[in-house]
Amino acid sequence: MPNNKIGGHYSQAYDEELQQAVDRLVDMGGLVLQQLRDSMAAFTTADVVLAKQVKKGDRQVNSFEVDIDEHCLDILARRQPAATDLRLVLSVLKSINDVERIGDQAKRIAKTLLKDEQGSRPSAEQLAELNGMSAKVQLMLQHALLAFQQIDADKALNVLREDKAIDDDYSRIMQQSLSAMMHDSQQISVSLQISNVAKALERVGDHSRNICQHAIFLSKGRNVAHLNDDELQQIVEKKRD
Amino acid sequence: MPNNKIGGHYSQAYDEELQQAVDRLVDMGGLVLQQLRDSMAAFTTADVVLAKQVKKGDRQVNSFEVDIDEHCLDILARRQPAATDLRLVLSVLKSINDVERIGDQAKRIAKTLLKDEQGSRPSAEQLAELNGMSAKVQLMLQHALLAFQQIDADKALNVLREDKAIDDDYSRIMQQSLSAMMHDSQQISVSLQISNVAKALERVGDHSRNICQHAIFLSKGRNVAHLNDDELQQIVEKKRD
Structure with missing residues (x-):
């Protein structure tokens, strides 16, 4: 999907290269989202065949990352982008790192089933x-990719805030599984499986959060990693006028 | 420490900027290594004061990351580096991400003590x-930073291989703590603490491995993420002649 915030160069080929970087990131995000869905379906229904497929599918995610990485390096080397174009390439580079790690978490969920078949x-x-x-978590990831694709800092900030609810779910589930195993040692193995899946999902929330930060950097030109909500809000509102 | 592989530009200021990027990465690595040492000392001796200091110190790690990130972006924007210089800036950008996450793991170890005081x-x-x-793990991190600083692909490959021994330690410790809690439910809380620390250390090994991959990329110009040992070996040997 073309983005009217990208482009406007004399060279149409250059515009297309930048757009392609974003499109491929979004495609890679779609693949990883499917991996995540499949891993949860496999874990839920104890579908060992599907879990093995997710595990194998991670290689595709990895080669996607290498391809986009090389595409971005190629743009940097040949086009020597400045200003927004430079930020675009750098944010795609950072985001594919997060998307790849989300893929690792899907694999981790699949392996949780396979280890304890x-x-x-x-x-x-x-x-x-x-x-x-x-x-x-899946919704947050989808929204994060959309905010990035649309270079929409307001949307990115809202999505980033969705992580709070995910962290709350995580704490609750961890608390429950800890108390289950404390009370009944028969529950230890199941509780560890559950903790592992919950931890993986929580990590996906963190990486989606990072993607939102990269979208804000792309839009606003400020590195917003490690800022608190008030500081983020200020930056997102600031340059809007 | 000046590196004779960096520099040789007409502009001495440019040489210095590139060298500074590497120096700061190494300084940040030193800080994180200290955080890791302190977190393990705190956990080992149940030193709550030290653990709180590590937790607080993570902010310093984070602002280090933002500073270096901005320094690199500044070089990219003003100098429009090509070839090795471009790879240098990109590898520093990727490496600070890993170093920052190592800092998170030190904090996680400190918090493991604080949560269960x-x-x-x-x-x-x-x-x-x-x-x-x-x-x-600490030795591997030190060696990884040194291989990066010296842009030494051979050394980086050797360091990367140290991760195997760390993964073995991890598996053994996890196995032991699982079996301890299975046999004695009084051991659950301690076993979870141990698993958490072991997991954090294992992650530090992974990030140190990534730093080695960035050093190989810097030296050889190939993205080597996700390659197996044979493929890595080929790349490291290839362009040496």
Whole structure:
């Protein structure tokens, strides 16, 4: 999808190269989102075949990252971009790193099932809780990629704030699984599986948060990593006029 | 420490800017290494004051990252580097991301103590095992930074291989703490503390591995993320002649 904030160079080929960097990032994000969905479906239904497919699919994610990385390096070397173009290339470079790590988390969820194939299974209630968290995480990732694609700092800030609800889910699930294993040692193996999946989902939330920060950097020209919500708000509102 | 592989531009100021990027990365690495040492000392001796200091010190790591990030962006924007210079700036940008995440892991170790201040403590044997792993991890990080600073692909490949021993330590410690909690539910809380510290150290190994990959990219011009050992070996040997 072409973005009217990208382009306007004398060279149409250059415009296309920049647009392509963003498009490929979004495509890579779509692939990783599918990996995440599949890994949760596999874990939920104990589908070992699907889990193995996710594990194998991670290689595709990795080669996607290398391809985009090389595309961006090529732009930097040949076009020597400045200002917004430079920021665009750098934010894509940073974002693919986060997207690749989200892929690793999907693989981790798949491996949680594969490692414990014969083990006891979480209850329907526990699975529902994880899937509720996963739905939020998937939505956040989708929104983060959209905010990036649209170079929309306001949207990125709103999406970034979605991470709070995910962290709350994480704390609750971890607390429950800790207390389950404290009370019943039969629950240890299942509790560790659940903790592992919850931790993976929480990490996906963090990486989606990072993608939002890269979108804000792209839009506003300021590195906003490690800023608190008030500081972020100020930067996002500042240059709007 | 000046590196004879960096520089040789008409502009001495430009040479100095590039060297400064590497020097600051190494300084940031030194700070993070100290954070890691302190976090392990705090965990080992249950030193709550030191753990709080590590937690607070992470802010300094974060602002270090932002400073270097801005320094690199400034070089990219003003100097429009090409070839090796471009690779140098990009590898520093990627490496500070890994170093910052190592800082997060030091904080995580400190927080493991702070969260469980009143809880039971690991045995002397368990602490010795973790400290053995930590010593390897610290050495690997030091070596990775040195390989980067010296732009030495051979050294980087050797350091990267040190990660295997760390992963082995990790698997063994995780196995032990799992079996400890399975056999005695009184051990659950301590086992979770140990798993958490071991996981943090294992992540530091992974990030040190990434720094080695960035050093190889810098030296050889090839993105080597996700390559296996044989492929890496080929690339490192290839352009040496």
